[in-house]
Amino acid sequence: MLDEIWKPLASVMALVAAVAGALLLHGLVYQLASRTSGAIEAAIVRHSRRPLQLLLALIGALLFLPVLQVTSEAQEVMRRGLALGIIGTVGWAVTALLGIIDDLIAARFPMNARDNLSARALQTRIRVFKSIGIAAIAVITVSAMLMTFPSIRQLGVSLLASAGLATLVVGMAGRSALANLIAGLQIALTQPIRLDDVLVIEGEWGRVEEITNGFVVVRIWDSRTLVVPLSYFVERPIENWTRTGSDILATVSVHADYTIPIEAVRRRLKEILAESLHWDRRAWSLQVTDATERTVELRALMSAGDSSTAWELRCEVREKLVEFLQRFYPESLPHARATIQVVAGAPSQREGQSSTAAEK
Incomplete structure (x- = not known):
């Protein structure tokens, strides 16, 4: 009687001890790794801790499964469940490996540099290929799990053989997954846009924040988010301010009267730029770019290190130029002119009305 109770209990205790030992070993290794300050160790700890923890626990349980005092049918069910868990966890671990590579490249080549x-x-x-890789890993993992069942092994083989086609299922609702995948590959290879690029899209100014295998997330200047399908960027024209570099030329237009002293405004612009912290000292100019029947258009051109700085520089120059004109040349601000010419000997309107009344 005691043997019938003790044997199953001992088996369960051995299984628990195996799992606890695996988790303890995992914890000791990651405790040592977390004490280091390197980028590689930090990326490994952040991404692989959970999947490897689960994988070691499942492997430990699988190794001690034969000593369990259970029926063969129950042991087969447990073995099948553990095998499925190990396959899924391996897929998770491979996905974590892609995350580690992404973090290492981000640490090695940071985007917060000026150039x-x-x-x-x-x-x-890396981000585009990572997204495609995750989709492919998911399809392969599901195929491998299906192949553990003899009755549907053929289905798993078919799904594995068509893994490249199955990855095309991921995409934006209502858009062709094939078009999005091809667009993603085009963006990764030809790069019409990149992460942190400054775009003008759908009339909105924003910065590329994320690129996935289905869409691009653009952070608008007022903190709104614009989500755009990948195929949009290969089918329609976009305005990319940072395609070949982060530096940019900014312009400010000012309308003034024809009496404006252009050379004085040019000297003032040079002083404003010399005092500004936003100008990168590369280029500047002031030109008359238009002349209408009432005003002339002065265009101030100046360079800045990036688009955000260029926006600040434009606002600063515009404000100070307007202040300069208001203070020193108010007569040169835009205004309407009218010339009244009185012809000698012609009766005025009042005199004409009086003579008409006298005749009546």
């Missing part, structure tokens, strides 16, 4: 064109190009490729 970050090469870093943005590399990280864009």
Whole structure:
């Protein structure tokens, strides 16, 4: 009687001890790894801790499964469940490996540098290929799990053989998954846009925040989010301010009267730029770009290191130029002119009305 109770209990205790030992070993290894300050160790701990923890626990349980005092049918069900868990966890671990590679490249090539064109190009490729890889890993993992069942093994083989086609299922609702995948590959290879690029799209100014295998997330200047399908960027024209570099030329237009002293405004613009912290000292100019029947248009051109700085510089120059005109040349601000010419000997309107009344 005691043997019938003790044997199953001992089996369960052995299984628990195996799982606890695996988790303890995992905890000790990651405790040592977390004490280091390297980027590689930090990325490994952040991404692989959970999947490896579960994988070691499942492997430990599978190794001690034969010593369990249970029926063969129950042991087969448990073995099948553990095998499915291990396959799924391996897929999770491989996905974590892609995350580790992404983090290492982001640490090696940060995008917060002033000239970050090469870093943005590399990280864009990595993010797109990572998204496609995750979809492919999911299809392969599901196929491998199906192949553990003899009755539906053929279905798993068919799904595995068509893994490239199955990855095309991911995409935006109402859009062709094939078009999005091809667009993603085009963006990764030809790079019409990159991460952290400044775009004008649908009349909105924003910065590329994320690129997935289905859409692009653009953060608008007022903190709104614009989600755009990938196929949009290969089918329609877009305005990319940072395609070849982060530096940019900014312009400010001011309308003034024809009496405006252009040379004085040009000297004032030079002083404003010399005092500004937003000007990168590369280029500047002031030109008359238009002349209408009432005003002339002065265009101030100046360079800035990036689009955000250019926006601040434009606002600063515009405000100070308007203040300069208001203070020193108020007569040169736009205004309407009218010339009244009185012809000698012609009766005025009042005199004409009086003579008409006298005749009546």
